[in-house]
Amino acid sequence: MTRVPGLLLLLAALGAAAQPARRSGFEDMSPQTRAMQRDDAQNPGMLWVQDGAALWERAPGPAAASCAGCHGDARVSMRGVAARYPAWDETLQHPVDLAQRINLCRERHQGATALPVEQQDLLALESHVALQSRGLPVAPPADERLQPFRVRGEAAWRERIGQLNLSCAQCHDERAGQRLAGSPIPEGHANGYPLYRLEWQGLGSLQRRLRNCMTGVRAEPWPAGSAALVELSLYLAWRDRGMALESPAVRP
C-alpha cells in the first residue's frame, strides 16, 4: 500500500517533466481584465471576429471565390487550424504564419493582392480563423523540415539584443513572475494572438508584440513579416505546445 503513492508521485513527476507547468498571461491579469476576455459580449476582439466572419463570406473580386466558397463553414473547416501554425509551405519551402497563409491563399486561389501586414481586414480574418481553435491545445506540427527554423528561433530567443543587452529568455524564462516597474513579468506565451491589448486600444498580431518587445530593449525591430519573426513564432508555438489557445485574448 505504501508503495502506490510513491509510484504515483513518480508518474506525476515524469508527467511534469514532459510538460512543464506553464502559466498563461491570463492568470496574471486583474479580475476585471480577465472578465473582459472571458465574456464575448465585453471582449472588444469580438468586433474584429465579427468583421472577419463577414469577410469570410465576401469574395475579394468579381471573378474570385470567397473563403467560404472553398472552405465552407469556418466553424468546421478552420477548427484546430490556428493551433498548428506557423506551418510548412510546400511551394515556398519555408514556414509561414497564419496571416501569411491567409495572404498566400488570397494570391494563389482568389486572384487578389496580399493585404499589408497588420491591416485591419487581415487581422479580422486571422482572428475569425483563430477563434475556431479557442480552447484547443497549441499543437505545432511534427514536421522535420521545420526543425532548423525552430532551432534558429530558439537561438534568437536566447540572444542578447539592444542597448539594454537583454534576451527574451532572461525576462520570460529566468525572471518570469517577478516584477518590472510594478508590472508582473509574464512567461511570454503566445497562445492568445491575435489579441486585444488595452495599451494599443486595438487588436494586434504576435509580430506586432514581438517588434514592440524589441523596441522595449532598445533594439532595432526586425521588419514586419520577416522570416526571422516567423522562426521566433515557430519556437514560441513549440514552447507553448499543449496550452489552450485563447484567441482573441485580452491583455493589459
Next chain:
Amino acid sequence: MARTLITSPATAKRGEVIELRALIAHPMETGFRPGADGLLLPRNLITRFSCRYNGDLVFSADLFAAVAANPYVSFFTVATDSGTLSFSWEGDHGFAQTETVALAVT
C-alpha cells in the same frame, strides 16, 4: 457604420430585471494626442449614448475623453412590454448610429 456587439435577452418575463450590454468600435480620439506627423489628431469622441425601450428613454450616458476606445456600456432595465430596444450613439463629426433589437415579454 461602426461595428457593434449588443447582448440582450430575446425573451423575458414581465417585471423581470434584464441586463443590456452594448459595445461599439470607435477610436475615441481625445484631441490631445499628437499623430505621427507631430500635429494634434482632431478630437473624435462619442459624446452621448442612449437606450430607448419602445420609445421611452431608459438609460443614457455622457461620454468624455477619458473613456477608452471601443466603449462598453452595461445597464439594467425592467421588462414591461414586448417591443424594441434601440441603442443610439452620437458623437463628433456628425457620428450617429442606432441599433435595434427585439424583446418579447411573456
